[in-house]
Every structure is written in structure tokens, then in C-alpha cells.
Amino acid sequence: MESIYEQLFTNSLTLSLNLGDILKIPLVVILLANIFYSFMLVLKIKVLIDTIGTRSSGKIKKIGYLNLGISIVIGILATFIILLG
Amino acid sequence: MDKPKRNIPKKFQKSKKSFVDRVYLESQKSSFNNVSAFPKGISFYGKDSDEDIVLVVRAHWIAYLPDLFVILLVLLLPVLLLFLSGFYPLIGTQVLYIGMIILSIGVAFTLLLSTLLKWYYTVNIITDQRIVVIKMNNAFHHSYAETQLEKIEDMTHHHLGFLGTFFDVGDVEIDTAGHGVDFVLRMLPRPREMQDILNDLLEMKQKGDI
Numbered sequence: 044m045e046s047i048y049e050q051l052f053t054n055s056l057t058l059s060l061n062l063g064d065i066l067k068i069p070l071v072v073i074l075l076a077n078i079f080y081s082f083m084l085v086l087k088i089k090v091l092i093d094t095i096g097t098r099s100s101g102k103i104k105k106i107g108y109l110n111l112g113i114s115i116v117i118g119i120l121a122t123f124i125i126l127l128g
Numbered sequence: 129m130d131k132p133k134r135n136i137p138k139k140f141q142k143s144k145k146s147f148v149d150r151v152y153l154e155s156q157k158s159s160f161n162n163v164s165a166f167p168k169g170i171s172f173y174g175k176d177s178d179e180d181i182v183l184v185v186r187a188h189w190i191a192y193l194p195d196l197f198v199i200l201l202v203l204l205l206p207v208l209l210l211f212l213s214g215f216y217p218l219i220g221t222q223v224l225y226i227g228m229i230i231l232s233i234g235v236a237f238t239l240l241l242s243t244l245l246k247w248y249y250t251v252n253i254i255t256d257q258r259i260v261v262i263k264m265n266n267a268f269h270h271s272y273a274e275t276q277l278e279k280i281e282d283m284t285h286h287h288l289g290f291l292g293t294f295f296d297v298g299d300v301e302i303d304t305a306g307h308g309v310d311f312v313l314r315m316l317p318r319p320r321e322m323q324d325i326l327n328d329l330l331e332m333k334q335k336g337d338i
Contacts, residue, residue: 062218063220063221063224066220070227073231073235077231077235077238080242083267090270091249091262091270094272095172098169103248106241107241110241114238118234123227124226124227124230125224125227125231128223128224128226
């Protein structure tokens, strides 16, 4: 009985700080920012193709969309891993 | 050695052969296709139907070194943290840093595309009528400026520090009527040749050869 009583009042509070947990929120923000920036790049490509027309315009447009797709897929994957981690 | 096929516009076929040769020579000397002489298949907003593009010049690759350095840092930092997390559990689990590596690949790919677009769409177009300077800074900002050749009053070029001297890179400043320098063609390869070509073009324009 006394040992239980001692445990209750001696080791009552231990403060633990994990940098990993603190990092999770900014990482998810960076992830969303990356998707947003990729989307903005697609829009910027559309405007710039109107400004300068070249033979590679079509290819650049495709690369822009590909980047947006990759950003979304990586975003979903990374969110799960970061939240699990 | 075979000479590359030349697409000389009609206006320039009667002009001084040395000018056309020099323009083509600049194009051949350039790395990464930074300088294109009399390019076909390029148009820009507001181009007249009888207007011929003489040169398309992009900035030297060293202008993008800071961007490439940032991309490298984005890729390496999570790997370093993953390595450290094995020794210091306080900085988080290894699973978190594996997620961070995947995220960094995505961010690096976006930054690389942004840099590629900056290189491709930051372009100086010199035609027989005007100079067009298009600059893309990032996904949120780009600018388009142009001036007629007749309005150019003065031109200056200067090399940029150690790297500028090492790689022969510099700015060409173009002064038009009014106060101060109006146009700066930044980080051009061999700026003195660019200035010389522009001067010759102005001379031909003033004489009415083109």
C-alpha cells in the first residue's frame, strides 16, 4: 500500500519533448504549399505560352501538368507517412 | 566542316555578310542553346507579320546556380536528418524522415521545373524593329518590356564579378530617351559581342538597310 502511495506522489510528472511531433505540422503546410505552387506554375505556363509561342510549348504544358500530378500523388503519400511517423 | 542550314530572312540577305556571319557565330558558340540566330517557329505577343527575329538570347546557366543549390539542399537536408535520427531519438522517428524525403523529392521536382521555366521564359528577343525583354521570376510574377530600335540612345555592357569574368558573362544596359537606364539584358553570355551586334543592327536600321 505504501509503495503505491509513493509511486503516486513521486514520479507524477515527466516532461517529454519530441522534435518530430513539432515538425509534422510545418511539413504538412509545406506539402500543401507545394501543390498550390505546382498549380500556379500550370497557370503561369498557360499565360507564358500566350506571350511567347515556341515549338516546345506543348511539351512544356505537359510537363507542367505532370508536375502537378506528381505533387498531388507525393502529397498524399507523404501525408500518410508523416502522420504515421 | 559542314555549315549548319541557315534561315536568313529576305531583309537580311542583302545586308552585310559579316553581320549575318557574326550572328550565326554567336549562336554556334553558345552552350545549352542560349543564343539562337534567326530562329524559326518562335513568335511573341504583338509581333508584326513582316517583323523578323534576329536573335533570341537567354541568360547564362550560372544565373541559375543559386536555384540549383537550393534544390540540392532540399534533397540533402532530409537525408541528413534521417541519418541523425538514428543516433538522436529526440529529433523524431525514422518513419517521419522517410516521409520528409518523399516530400523533398516532390518539392525539388517543382523547384527544378520552376527553374527550368525561369530559364526558358526569361528571354531577350531582338528583332529588326525592337527589343523585347520577357522575364519570369516565379509562378506569381513575370514581366514583358519592349522598346523600338529607333528609341535606343546608348548601350553599355559590364562583366559581373569573379564568375562573370570566369564564364564571360555580363549585363547589357540599354538607355532609351528619358532618365536613366531603361533596359537591362541580364547575365548574357559574351556581352560585348551582343552589344556589338545590337550596334550594327541599329546602324543598319538608321541607314534604312532593313
